[in-house]
Amino acid sequence: MRNEPLIVAATSDFAGQVRGKAFPAVELDKRLKRGIGWTPTNVQITCFDLIAESPFGALGDLVLIPDPATLVKVDYDDGCPAEQFVFGDILDMAGDPWQCCTRSILKAALKRLEDASGLSLKGAFEHEFHFCDRDAPSAGAYTAAGFRAEREFGETLFSVAANAGLKPDTFMKEYGPDQYEVTIGPSMGLAVADQASILRELVRITADRLGQRTSFTPLRNPDGVGNGVHIHMSLRDGNGKPATYDANGPHQLSRTAGQFVAGILKYLDRIVAITAPSVVSYTRLTPHRWSAAYNNLGYRDREASVRICPVSDISDIKAAEQFNFEYRAADAAASPYLALAAIVHAGVQGIEEGLACPEATHEDLSLLPEQELEARGFLRLPQTLESALDRFADDDTVTGWFPDGFAQIYRLHKLGEIEFLKDKTEIDTCAAYEAAY
Numbered sequence: 492m493r494n495e496p497l498i499v500a501a502t503s504d505f506a507g508q509v510r511g512k513a514f515p516a517v518e519l520d521k522r523l524k525r526g527i528g529w530t531p532t533n534v535q536i537t538c539f540d541l542i543a544e545s546p547f548g549a550l551g552d553l554v555l556i557p558d559p560a561t562l563v564k565v566d567y568d569d570g571c572p573a574e575q576f577v578f579g580d581i582l583d584m585a586g587d588p589w590q591c592c593t594r595s596i597l598k599a600a601l602k603r604l605e606d607a608s609g610l611s612l613k614g615a616f617e618h619e620f621h622f623c624d625r626d627a628p629s630a631g632a633y634t635a636a637g638f639r640a641e642r643e644f645g646e647t648l649f650s651v652a653a654n655a656g657l658k659p660d661t662f663m664k665e666y667g668p669d670q671y672e673v674t675i676g677p678s679m680g681l682a683v684a685d686q687a688s689i690l691r692e693l694v695r696i697t698a699d700r701l702g703q704r705t706s707f708t709p710l711r712n713p714d715g716v717g718n719g720v721h722i723h724m725s726l727r728d729g730n731g732k733p734a735t736y737d738a739n740g741p742h743q744l745s746r747t748a749g750q751f752v753a754g755i756l757k758y759l760d761r762i763v764a765i766t767a768p769s770v771v772s773y774t775r776l777t778p779h780r781w782s783a784a785y786n787n788l789g790y791r792d793r794e795a796s797v798r799i800c801p802v803s804d805i806s807d808i809k810a811a812e813q814f815n816f817e818y819r820a821a822d823a824a825a826s827p828y829l830a831l832a833a834i835v836h837a838g839v840q841g842i843e844e845g846l847a848c849p850e851a852t853h854e855d856l857s858l859l860p861e862q863e864l865e866a867r868g869f870l871r872l873p874q875t876l877e878s879a880l881d882r883f884a885d886d887d888t889v890t891g892w893f894p895d896g897f898a899q900i901y902r903l904h905k906l907g908e909i910e911f912l913k914d915k916t917e918i919d920t921c922a923a924y925e926a927a928y
Contacts, residue, residue: 499576500527500557503593503688503826505904506538507768507928509576511555516575519557526556529581534591535904538769538824538927543907546900553589555579561685565651565693567700574696578685590894591901593828594681600835600892601680607839608747610726610734614815615660615677616687616827619718620694621711622669623704623925637664641671648673648697655693657686667716677723687720687827707823708924710771713917717775719782720822722834723800725815726751736814741848742790742799743814749848752788752797752816754841755834756849759786759796759820760870762833764883768905769824770876770912771924776820777874778857783820786870790851796820796872799851820872823928836892880905 498519501511512527531547557579566573581592588595604610622641631637638645645662652659658676665672673694678686691707698705710717725735726748737745744752755762767776778784781793789795798817802810821830849868856869864871873879880902883889890898912920 494572496572496575498522498557498562500555501576501578502529502555502581503578503684503828504536505534505591505593505768505826505829505901506536506908507824507826508536508538509688509692510536511576519559519562523557523559526554526579526582529553529555531589531591534900535907537904537908537911539908539911539923541907541911543905543910544903546896546903552584553581554584555581558594558685560682561689563655563689563692565654565696567647567651567697569700571700576692578688588894590896593826593832594684596893596897597684597828597832597835598681599894600832600839603892604835604839608726608842609729610747611680612683612724612831612835613677613679613727614683614722614724614831615675616683616690617672617674617719617721617723618687618690618694618707618823619665619670619672619720620705620707620823621665621667621671621718622698623706625669631664632666634664638662640664644697644701644703645671645673647701648693651697652690652693655689657690657693665716667711667718670716670718677725679727684827684831691823691827706925706928708771708921708928709767709769709822709824710775710921711925712921713774717771717780717782718822719775719819720825720830722818722821722831723815724818724834733811733814735816736811738810742788742851743802744799744816744848746848747842748816750842750844750846751838752841753846753849754839754844755797755818755837756786756788757841757844757846758837758886758889760872760879761883761886761889762837763820763872764876764879764905765833765901766818766821766825766830767879768876769822769924770909771921772822772824773873773875773879774917775822776872778855784872785856785864786872787852787856788849790853792852793819794855795852824924833892836889840888840892876905876909 497513561578649659783796
């Protein structure tokens, strides 16, 4: 059967979904200049494929310009066409970044970091997901048998990921039924989010090629294990050298890195509206779920919102190169671009305000009385998406990090998502998100 190879020009939107249009592969050079047409109201399509209230209506035109650095072409050698897609930037018709382009928003955050500190960001996303439509036993967490159950998937995924320019790192059977985790090596700046977006697509495509279905939903069922996204970060100076580690600094953080972390924690209860943006995200962000519930820094603590990761003395990599911290109050309902932009902006705000490095906690904060938590500067994270959105929208500093109009449009998008779920049970809500992600 004859076929004309197509490339999908794609964007990661407010719902963390990858949407776009396909064009003939032979036109790639033209499309890199001309792009493809896009519609402003597309940004208000929720994860449930309903259009939330939109200030744009049927008006306006935009253009999505592919970035060749993100071009992916992977052939599974299974007799089906190769997968080809490319991420890009949404611009207005004058060629300026559109206010709701998630990739352009991240570019602005990274530029702010460089302008404020002379530093750049290095990082990587860890993803958890599960296989759907199975009657799986609860056993097998972290086991070799659990790996072997999905060996074909894991090895195929690593092959195509490497072919797409990613650096596959680990693949493992996670704690939950049919839950797995995949990690890739770090990259710099914008590529951190590009590669996270590419990896999510490759997971879905690989599962589909093998007759399977996966989901990155933050929570599969109310009493079950959730799927998190852990974002590892470190800072680099203008010469590309590590700028996060200081053997004599508090918790081995350099002065600037400590300020960056302090900014994240100060504004955390507002930016979770972007990094954990689903209704079920807030069932997951509760104590004793190995996620995050308070705005605390933890030293090797997997219930801290920001965790200082361990440095191995026996590694052949120097401590300064290993050293990084991990943001844990995130999930895959968020666009990688928006999530990283919010975190970077909060961190830069901490640098600009000259905040002191926070003290790391060593106890279960959920057991402490409210008076002690308040005295030590700890806040319980919002317990609903509505509360998170209110805190975000009511903070002029935080909304000011983003383009004019963004905060209102984003809030309307999420309120549309909430409206769709208002009459659903918690179980039905979890099922809706499982299907969406």
